[in-house]
Amino acid sequence: xxxxxxxxxxxxxxxxxxxxxxxxxxxxxxxxxxxxxxxxxxxxxxxxxxxxxxxxxxxxxxxxxxxxxxxxxxxxxxxxxxxxxxxxxxxxxxxxxxxxxxxxxxxxxxxxxxxxxxxxxxxxxxxxxxxxxxxxxxxxxxxxxxxxxxxxxxxxxxxxxxxxxxxxxxxxxxxxxxxxxxxxxxxxxxxxxxxxxxxxxxxxxxxxxxxxxxxxxxxxxxxxxxxxxxxxxxxxxxxxxxxxxxxxx
Amino acid sequence: xxxxxxxxxxxxxxxxxxxxxxxxxxxxxxxxxxxxxxxxxxxxxxxxxxxxxxxxxxxxxxxxxxxxxxxxxxxxxxxxxxxxxxxxxxxxxxxxxxxxxxxxxxxxxxxxxxxxxxxxxxxxxxxxxxxxxxx
Numbered sequence: 246x247x248x249x250x251x252x253x254x255x256x257x258x259x260x261x262x263x264x265x266x267x268x269x270x271x272x273x274x275x276x277x278x279x280x281x282x283x284x285x286x287x288x289x290x291x292x293x294x295x296x297x298x299x300x301x302x303x304x305x306x307x308x309x310x311x312x313x314x315x316x317x318x319x320x321x322x323x324x325x326x327x328x329x330x331x332x333x334x335x336x337x338x339x340x341x342x343x344x345x346x347x348x349x350x351x352x353x354x355x356x357x358x359x360x361x362x363x364x365x366x367x368x369x370x371x372x373x374x375x376x377x378x379x380x381x382x383x384x385x386x387x388x389x390x391x392x393x394x395x396x397x398x399x400x401x402x403x404x405x406x407x408x409x410x411x412x413x414x415x416x417x418x419x420x421x422x423x424x425x426x427x428x429x430x431x432x433x434x435x436x437x438x439x440x441x442x443x444x445x446x447x448x449x450x451x452x453x454x455x456x457x458x459x460x461x462x463x464x465x466x467x468x469x470x471x472x473x474x475x476x477x478x479x480x481x482x483x484x485x486x487x488x489x490x491x492x493x494x
Numbered sequence: 495x496x497x498x499x500x501x502x503x504x505x506x507x508x509x510x511x512x513x514x515x516x517x518x519x520x521x522x523x524x525x526x527x528x529x530x531x532x533x534x535x536x537x538x539x540x541x542x543x544x545x546x547x548x549x550x551x552x553x554x555x556x557x558x559x560x561x562x563x564x565x566x567x568x569x570x571x572x573x574x575x576x577x578x579x580x581x582x583x584x585x586x587x588x589x590x591x592x593x594x595x596x597x598x599x600x601x602x603x604x605x606x607x608x609x610x611x612x613x614x615x616x617x618x619x620x621x622x623x624x625x626x627x628x629x
Contacts, residue, residue, distance in 0.1 A: 258497035314510060342498035350498055386589055404514065407503040450521075451581065454513040467584035474585060 254336035306396030316401035338401035361421035366432025390423035399455035415465035523570035530567035
């Protein structure tokens with residue numbers, strides 16, 4: 246088992262004016278993830294280093310960090326892939342406030358996600374003894390978009406969000422699409438104003454990097470740009486309704 | 495007490511990641527196309543000024559510098575077209591209870607359409623310029 250250099254960007258709000266870099270030497274074996282390395286530092290070298298983690302298996306979405314400039318889940322990133330680079334540079338997720346060391350504050354992202362009402366909205370209720378059935382084809386239409394784990398890697402990858410934090414961003418707009426495409430949902434009219442807004446789908450310029458970094462293959466870039474088609478259709482329908490003297494659809 | 499560090503997006507954010515550089519290259523294809531449009535507008539302006547002015551513009555368009563500019567504009571247009579058409583299956587998804595079209599077919603249709611449009615344009619131009627044709 247060899248070793249590898251790990252450079253962590255530190256920020257301790259009590260004493261630091263700005264972030265700074267600290268170098269550690271950590272063991273590097275075939276099966277060691279970056280999360281293992283960060284926990285090794287915390288347990289053996291420097292208990293003051295802060296990082297977020299929970300499940301160790303890419304489902305909780307807690308351990309997102311920038312690794313050599315790329316947003317990644319540290320539990321799904323292996324040191325063996327950085328042997329050639331010789332050094333692993335780790336910092337908190339880009340485009341988000343840094344609470345401490347490698348901990349980014351994703352509460353703004355969570356607020357954006359909540360805004361688009363990511364839950365099934367029904368106006369009519371089925372009798373209690375009947376289920377809202379769905380065919381496999383109907384489920385396939387939104388299934389990939391429902392795999393989001395709210396890790397915010399896509400926000401760290403999005404230069405438009407970096408420029409304007411009011412942009413709802415990849416995960417929120419993807420979840421809006423996920424429910425709009427669900428055959429059981431009746432709430433798209435409540436989500437369309439968010440898609441149509443200045444901070445909605447039209448702030449996306451299809452950089453596409455969100456889809457490249459997504460650890461769950463959600464493809465937010467596709468969801469958002471399909472949202473643009475939905476927004477166009479919604480605009481046409483509304484225009485037609487207004488011309489006929491009716492209210493927005 | 496909380497005191498989060500507020501990062502600022504650096505001006506050169508797009509230089510540090512290959513994905514961003516590819517994106518900026520695609521966006522930057524608009525610049526040579528704008529230049530080419532201005533060259534064509536200059537041609538129309540010279541045409542309105544008379545035969546001598548137009549002939550001068552035509553011969554200037556055949557100088558190595560002008561040909562290089564046109565070559566760059568053509569390459570930019572092709573790069574934009576190819577990368578943009580490749581994104582079609584991500585945007586135009588035809589999948590409802592009534593109609594479903596395989597995304598590969600949607601892509602193929604767009605590629606064929608683009609190819610037919612461009613070839614048609616070349617054929618039409620050649621036909622119009624051919625000494626016997628067009629007139």
